[in-house]
Amino acid sequence: MKIVNVNAYLLKVPYPDGQRFSAAWEVASTKEFTFTLVEVETDEGITGYSGMISKGFEVISFIESAVKEFLSRIPLDLFFIEMMTRPLRTGSYFGPRVGLIDIALWDIVGKALKQPIYKLMGAAKPMVKAYMSTGQIKRAQQHIKDFEEGKAKYGFKAVKLRFHRSRWEDDIKVLKEFRDIFPDVEIMVDANQAWTYFPPYWDGKTALKVAKELEKYDVLWLEEPLPITNLKGYAELRRSTSVMIAGGELEYGIFRIRELLENECFDIIQPDPNLSGGLTEMKKIAALAEAFHVQFIPHGWEPGVGLAAALQLIGTMPDYLCPYLEFPLDPPLTPEIRDAILEKPIEPRGGYVRIPDKPGLGVEINIDAVKKYTVKEIRRP
Ligand SMILES: [Mg+2]
Structure with missing residues (x-):
């Protein structure tokens, strides 16, 4: 089986009723959920997908200028995914992250063998506990109402709140x-x-002051409390509090993760399969985490097809290594918006999400929806 084409699309799914999403980590609010979808076509009619949150243009242009050409020159069958490791790592150093290609190839392999990826990689569990990951700074009463609704609809028993108010003391008041x-x-x-x-x-x-307050409210982990350049600060903080310290969602690859682990920065590392080299690289990172007795809970703020990749990975990890799925939910960002191009949104039941069990990533793409939300498309001429 050979690759015959690689396409990339930039999609924008508008939030309903003109609502806006104000991410705690962004400067401006947005009126659409924006992401990049990658599509890899083969000569046997099987198509693989992957996707990630991004403005898209840099990913699309890199795929157009380098990845398509590179893939067309590989003499091997695309089951030789590991052969792609070095080229994709190198590509990601001087261009945007191209782990998306690895994920699309795994999707193809799974579809060809008629198995979900997690079973091909070595399955560890059929479902995972999800936590409701909020993304906005809201008043306490609004957070309470939103979580009540998430709890009633999806059975959540865990939630992540954002701290980014001008005064951290005000964050603590909301937590209380x-x-x-x-x-x-x-x-x-x-x-x-x-x-x-x-x-x-x-x-x-x-x-440290914040961590000490969090101890009083029995908070499970504190995520990204310091600049990622401050490895010593992370290690000191981790030694000084009983709250677990988590981070690493934008990091790339095993070598950087090894540096973070050797410096004892984290109790939990959270790289993102779509940003950190794809599923092949992530399995190696998971092995590193296990060797350092650190948990590995992948970052989850991705479109549905990207969340499906995280789920396939989580399905290969026992709970002692990965006990949670990060499930973004903060209206107007809902599963219907995030998964607008999937035939069926990924949703928790009773607080748990099943690892998608169809072949490949386990989710089906709705081509009509892709066409509807695509604002930019790159195809080989
Ligand atoms: Mg985070």
Whole structure:
């Protein structure tokens, strides 16, 4: 089986009723959910997909200028996925992250063999506990209402709140109000300080003060409390608090993750399959995490096809290594919007998500929806 074409599309799915999404980590709010979809076509009529949140243009232009050409010159059958490791790593150093290609190839292999990827890689579990990952800074009462709804509809027992108010003391007030209403819910906190665009910018002392407060409210983990350049600060913070320290969602590849683990920065590493080299690289990162006795819970803020990749990976990891799925849900960002190009949205039931069990990534793409939401398309002339 050979690759005959690689296409990339930029899609924008508008939020309903003109609503806007104000991500805690972004400067501006957006009126659409934007992502890139990659499509790899083969000479046997099997098509593989992958996708990630991005503005898309850089990914699309890199695929157009380099990846298509490279893939067309590989003499091997595309089952030789590991042969792609070095070229994709190299491509990702001087261009955008191209792990998306690896994921699309795994999708093809799964479809060719009629098995979901997690079973081909070595399955560990058929489902995973999901936590509701919020993305916006809201008033406490709104967070409480949104979680009540998520709990009623999907059975969530865990939630992640964002800390990015001007004063961290105000973040704590929201956490306190939330904890008072939900004494038994598992709560995680994400400070998004690792690659922060705009203030507040936390230092080590601030992060430690926050961590000490989080201990009082039995918070499970504190995510990205410091700039990702401050490895010593992460290690010191981790030693000084009983709250687990998590991070690494934008990191790339095993060599950088090894550096973070050797420096004892994290209790949980969270690379993203779509950003960090694809499923082949992620399996190696998972092995590294296990060797360091660190948990590995992949980043989940991706379109449905990207979340499906994270799910296939999680399906290969026992709960001691990966106990959760990050499930983004913060209206107006809902599964219907995130998964608008899937035949069926990925949704938790009773707080758990089943690893999609159809061949490949386990999800089916609705081509009409792809056409409807595509704003830019690149095809080989
Ligand atoms: Mg995060």
